[in-house]
Amino acid sequence: MARLFGIVFALAWTLTYAVPFNTFDGEGFPGCHNVSKVYDPTTVNEMVAIVQRAASSSTPVRASGKGHMWYDTMCSDDPATIIIRTENVNRITNFSLPPGAADGSVMIEAGVTFVQLAEYLHVNGASVGYTLVNWNITLAGSIAMGVHRSSLREDSMVTAGALELHIIDGSGNLRIIKRDEGNDEWLAASTSLGLLGVIARIKFKIYPDFKVYAKQETLSEDKVLNGDIYGMISPYATANFWWWPYLRKFHYRYYDPVPRNISDQEGFQSTFSVTKTEANIALGLLNSGKYFPTSNIAAEALFFGLWSPPNFREKSSDQAILTWPVYGWNYDVLIGGLYPGYGTEWDYGLRGLTLELAFPVTMANAVLKRVRKAFDDELKKGIVMTSTYRSGINIKFGKAYFDLLGQVTYNTADGVDWSKGAIMFDFPSFKTTVGDGLRFNEPFCRLLSLLTALSPFIFRTR
Ligand SMILES: Cc1cc2nc3c(=O)[nH]c(=O)nc-3n(C[C@H](O)[C@H](O)[C@H](O)COP(=O)(O)OP(=O)(O)OC[C@H]3O[C@@H](n4cnc5c(N)ncnc54)[C@H](O)[C@@H]3O)c2cc1C
Numbered sequence: 001m002a003r004l005f006g007i008v009f010a011l012a013w014t015l016t017y018a019v020p021f022n023t024f025d026g027e028g029f030p031g032c033h034n035v036s037k038v039y040d041p042t043t044v045n046e047m048v049a050i051v052q053r054a055a056s057s058s059t060p061v062r063a064s065g066k067g068h069m070w071y072d073t074m075c076s077d078d079p080a081t082i083i084i085r086t087e088n089v090n091r092i093t094n095f096s097l098p099p100g101a102a103d104g105s106v107m108i109e110a111g112v113t114f115v116q117l118a119e120y121l122h123v124n125g126a127s128v129g130y131t132l133v134n135w136n137i138t139l140a141g142s143i144a145m146g147v148h149r150s151s152l153r154e155d156s157m158v159t160a161g162a163l164e165l166h167i168i169d170g171s172g173n174l175r176i177i178k179r180d181e182g183n184d185e186w187l188a189a190s191t192s193l194g195l196l197g198v199i200a201r202i203k204f205k206i207y208p209d210f211k212v213y214a215k216q217e218t219l220s221e222d223k224v225l226n227g228d229i230y231g232m233i234s235p236y237a238t239a240n241f242w243w244w245p246y247l248r249k250f251h252y253r254y255y256d257p258v259p260r261n262i263s264d265q266e267g268f269q270s271t272f273s274v275t276k277t278e279a280n281i282a283l284g285l286l287n288s289g290k291y292f293p294t295s296n297i298a299a300e301a302l303f304f305g306l307w308s309p310p311n312f313r314e315k316s317s318d319q320a321i322l323t324w325p326v327y328g329w330n331y332d333v334l335i336g337g338l339y340p341g342y343g344t345e346w347d348y349g350l351r352g353l354t355l356e357l358a359f360p361v362t363m364a365n366a367v368l369k370r371v372r373k374a375f376d377d378e379l380k381k382g383i384v385m386t387s388t389y390r391s392g393i394n395i396k397f398g399k400a401y402f403d404l405l406g407q408v409t410y411n412t413a414d415g416v417d418w419s420k421g422a423i424m425f426d427f428p429s430f431k432t433t434v435g436d437g438l439r440f441n442e443p444f445c446r447l448l449s450l451l452t453a454l455s456p457f458i459f460r461t462r
């Protein structure tokens, strides 16, 4: 009987059809081109059982959180691949932060998102400090990918907050790997790219809740390109630049903790909230920018104008906050989410592609100047480069954090000094929905010219 069951099961397994598994962007934006089945388990035990069955038939398995990745790098393109969607495995347990303690811990399951954890912790007077990023994505997916916030002063890799990783290995055994910088197993698991198995649970470090301020200044391009970039970013708990290449300006954003009683303001940040009308205006302008550069110029000017005042509202009243600095609870200010009644850009058809390159922060000026030259070289050909992303070109930073595959690791074989941290040049560009669907100046966006320009800086090997 067991044998017969096995055969029936194997047949059912192979007869399923191969379908794409899409990213958050939906149809036409596959994370995997061809998978045979997507599972939605609700418990860790179910995930273990799925992996054990898959292991017995040598079926490739990948986990997925919120599908918030940008590209189709998640699968090996074997159409037998199955996906374990972790969304419904999302319990938070074993909260521990004794009164007066400097830190504590909480146990979270694979599908727990930042929004969910932040709300839970805030109610309990706690936070994850700076080991957070971009909202509606899972902590497990973030740890798998070495995701990070922007800081040279604080540990801001999400994985820096992990105390234990409970991973279902390729044979379906649940293994507990504890933080230990002297152990290669930990250093591999710390940023695994999801290749060591399904991260089922994470014991995560927490801190007493705290308030922060956010402030932003507009700088001329020269102040950054020829400025002390390390000196501008490293003093703050988190800081970044947004670059407006047509206007030749930067937005300089920084955050730091403040005493609780400094203000009653409860600022709530939103990066992605748009109304349908705003999205349609942006879509019209950016699509027309494929053919008429003046539309891209108008779009950059519009976005710059929208991004200069605070992108914050008062949480208690939903009123716009008009002046810097903005105060509020750490997650609300550092990340935030969606304003009530608003959608995201991708809900309304605004989609982009990006390419992110990391360099030692010691090269920050040289890299940005070389990118400026690449833009100027386009201009000499009559091609005006602008930011087609609503918040500008994203320049982030990362404090060095040692593990085997992380983006901000150090002691690499290239012999270059990564110990002061990294600058990440993240160049998102609008994907048009007209004609051939390519971006404005697509060859440049594919970074053919930019990569060539930057090749002297790209020699990272491990
Ligand atoms: C608009 C946008 C802005 C972004 N901004 C930032 C940013 O500022 N900083 C930054 O660092 N990143 C940023 N990202 C990238 C994003 O943080 C990562 O793609 C993150 O991995 C998404 O998490 P997820 O839960 O959606 O995982 P998914 O997209 O579902 O999965 C990502 C990868 O992790 C693996 N994985 C997922 N869950 C598990 C698990 N439980 N066990 C093992 N492997 C798993 C998957 O197999 C896949 O390879 C951004 C992405 C977008 C689209």
Ligand SMILES: *[C@@H]1O[C@H](CO)[C@@H](O)[C@H](O)[C@H]1NC(C)=O
Residues within 6 Å of the ligand: 018, 033, 034, 079
């Ligand atoms: C997906 O897999 C099926 C079955 O193996 C195959 O026929 C099809 O060509 C594949 N599609 C893509 C896009 O790879």
Ligand SMILES: *[C@@H]1O[C@H](CO)[C@@H](O)[C@H](O)[C@H]1NC(C)=O
Residues within 6 Å of the ligand: 093, 094, 107
């Ligand atoms: C939570 O803590 C209890 C008591 O220490 C322990 O028995 C249990 O296994 C923990 N739960 C998880 C999910 O680790």
Ligand SMILES: *[C@@H]1O[C@H](CO)[C@@H](O)[C@H](O)[C@H]1NC(C)=O
Residues within 6 Å of the ligand: 066, 115, 136, 337, 338
């Ligand atoms: C997060 O994603 C889920 C679906 O995956 C959705 O139901 C929920 O509304 C999202 N939350 C936010 C704040 O966007």
Ligand SMILES: *[C@@H]1O[C@H](CO)[C@@H](O)[C@H](O)[C@H]1NC(C)=O
Residues within 6 Å of the ligand: 259, 261, 262
């Ligand atoms: C905030 O509280 C501290 C003590 O906790 C006190 O010294 C300070 O004066 C207070 N500040 C304001 C603005 O009330």
